[in-house]
Amino acid sequence: MDKHLSTQFDAELSGVSTRVLEMGGMVEAQVAQAIYALTHFSAETAAQVLSAESKVNALEVEIDADLSAIIARRQPTARDLRLLIAISKTIGNLERVGDEAARIARTVQNLINTGVFSRLKLPVSDVSYEADLATASLRKALDSFARLDTVQALEVIKQDNLIDQEFDGMLRKLITYMMEDPRTISASIDLVFVAKAIERVGDHAKNLAEQVIYIVKGTDVRHNSVDAVESVALRRG
DSSP states (O other), rough: HHHHHHHHHHHHHHHHHHHHHHHHHHHHHHHHHHHHHTTTTTTHHHHHHHHHHHHHHHHHHHHHHHHHHHHHHHHOHHHHHHHHHHHHHHHHHHHHHHHEEEEEHHOOOOOHHHHHHSSSSOOOOHHHHHHHHHHHHHHHHHHHHHHOOHHHHHHHHHHHHHHHHHHHHHHHHHHHHHHOOOOGHHHHHHHHHHHHHHHHHHHHHHHHHHHHHHHOOOOOTTTTHHHHHHHEEEEEE
């Protein structure tokens, strides 16, 4: 590839990467708004989350089209091809984060419409800590993508267990609520789905981090132990 074409290619890659980070910012905001809607019983904020869903979906389609065009025109090899493949998987994960945020928003709307927030005391605020962990992981995963930083990516992967533990703790607490007061069963089940959606946000952040390691190191680290991932992420060269 001559210098002119190489410069064009680099500019196209940079443009796509920028749009991925834009999409990441959108879904991160969706998750934060969804949790705000839950903890503040805000139907208006829940509606904002749902209105953003179509924009996220449209951006995913646009980036996918850009990727296809770049591959067709440039026929990239080695690391550049890995980057394009990883970006394709990354935007899929980000779109699913947006789906989880929308799922939380719909649950909030349902809880508000049934009036359960005003009638029953539920551990809604407890979900916010799990959400803080998940959104922090997502933010760090996006930052590791922007910097192609495998050390940050590794930190995201290691933090995934904490999010899983929070989900397990929330599940136990909600089971206790349901046993002590059967009136809370329906709403508690809704909150279980919210907690699970947040846990999935953490899973998608982990997937993003794994893609960063794949881009930089050329090794697929999915379905490996944390120790094995660490040895790849910190490997020189």
